[in-house]
Amino acid sequence: MNVWIAIGVTAVGCYAVKLAGLLVPAGVLEKPLVKRLAALLPVALLAALTAQQTFADGQDLVLDARAAGLAAAAVALVLRAPFLLVVAAAVVVTAGGRALGG
Amino acid sequence: MGLSGFAFGVTSAGSGLTLLQTCALSLLVFTGASQFALVGALAAGGNPFTAAAGAFFLGVRNAFYGLRLSQLLALPRGLRPMAAQWVIDETTAVTLAQPTRRSARIGFTVTGATLYGLWNLTTLLGALGARALGDTDTWGLDAAGPAVFLALLAPMLTTSTERVVAALAVLLGLGLLPVLPAGVPVLAAALAAPAVLYLAGRRTRGARGSDESPGERVDDTATAHDVRGRVRGGAGEEDR
Numbered sequence: 001m002n003v004w005i006a007i008g009v010t011a012v013g014c015y016a017v018k019l020a021g022l023l024v025p026a027g028v029l030e031k032p033l034v035k036r037l038a039a040l041l042p043v044a045l046l047a048a049l050t051a052q053q054t055f056a057d058g059q060d061l062v063l064d065a066r067a068a069g070l071a072a073a074a075v076a077l078v079l080r081a082p083f084l085l086v087v088a089a090a091v092v093v094t095a096g097g098r099a100l101g102g
Numbered sequence: 103m104g105l106s107g108f109a110f111g112v113t114s115a116g117s118g119l120t121l122l123q124t125c126a127l128s129l130l131v132f133t134g135a136s137q138f139a140l141v142g143a144l145a146a147g148g149n150p151f152t153a154a155a156g157a158f159f160l161g162v163r164n165a166f167y168g169l170r171l172s173q174l175l176a177l178p179r180g181l182r183p184m185a186a187q188w189v190i191d192e193t194t195a196v197t198l199a200q201p202t203r204r205s206a207r208i209g210f211t212v213t214g215a216t217l218y219g220l221w222n223l224t225t226l227l228g229a230l231g232a233r234a235l236g237d238t239d240t241w242g243l244d245a246a247g248p249a250v251f252l253a254l255l256a257p258m259l260t261t262s263t264e265r266v267v268a269a270l271a272v273l274l275g276l277g278l279l280p281v282l283p284a285g286v287p288v289l290a291a292a293l294a295a296p297a298v299l300y301l302a303g304r305r306t307r308g309a310r311g312s313d314e315s316p317g318e319r320v321d322d323t324a325t326a327h328d329v330r331g332r333v334r335g336g337a338g339e340e341d342r
Contacts, residue, residue: 006140006144006150021171022186037295041163042135046268048294050252051276053244053247058284066245094244
């Protein structure tokens with residue numbers, strides 16, 4: 001049930017902000033400070049999510065095969081690999097690490 | 103994006119969501135980063151509202167895409183509720199690249215319809231695939247989520263401001279993890295954005311206030327002119 005509540009709230013919220021962008025007059029969101037904040041918010045959220053989903057096990061911080069997988073993804077990004085290859089690199093290296101007992 | 107729907111389907115199923123829940127997310131939410139964030143937060147044991155809040159804040163950028171698109175597409179009001187679901191990173195990129203309103207409308211519609219179809223189909227295939235795989239962690243599939251976030255984040259780190267925000271957010275997100283309930287540390291880490299923006303603004307003002315050299319004052323005047331010019335330009339645009 002909790003999962004459905006989360007899905008419902010997210011669906012309504014995400015749809016509402018999409019629609020708001022199409023409906024509100026241009027001036028409201030065009031303030032430089034608002035635009036800067038809107039550009040930086042995803043940076044903060046994505047950085048925190050990347051770190052947590054790599055190093056968190058419940059409420060504990062751990063260093064396991066996922067860290068090696070993320071490092072592989074970072075290397076793929078530096079080499080300008082396409083999106084799917086970046087994800088594949090992380091998955092393959094993580095699985096390899098676990099298979100070796102990481 | 104069509105292909106990463108597969109990664110989402112696998113991740114979502116691996117996080118313990120049912121096939122129906124996974125497909126409902128792709129059909130109803132249709133913005134990748136938010137969906138990955140939501141299933142990650144739920145898997146970590148977050149309560150539904152903190153999990154949804156993180157996903158929502160990631161989706162806020164779509165409002166700014168919509169703003170640009172509504173000027174370009176000039177859709178009738180009645181059509182906007184239908185077009186809204188397709189306002190995402192990819193459709194915006196395609197639409198902004200079009201030279202005329204007609205081609206912008208075609209680009210938006212074709213990209214939106216294609217990606218919506220692909221994203222939902224690949225989500226279904228990914229969720230079914232995860233079921234066939236059994237324990238998705240053995241296959242390293244729990245690393246797909248963070249890799250997707252990193253791939254989305256990397257192109258955003260263009261200046262030192264973005265890098266400082268990202269670094270501070272990582273510290274907050276990991277540092278608060280052991281002490282706050284699941285899902286809350288991510289929201290706290292989001293505060294890195296306004297915090298860095300505030301500090302950067304203070305530093306700029308401080309530097310201007312302390313420097314009394316004539317050259318700097320000329321620069322200040324130029325800046326003031328620029329700002330007034332921009333304000334006038336902005337107002338002019340609204341008039342049109």
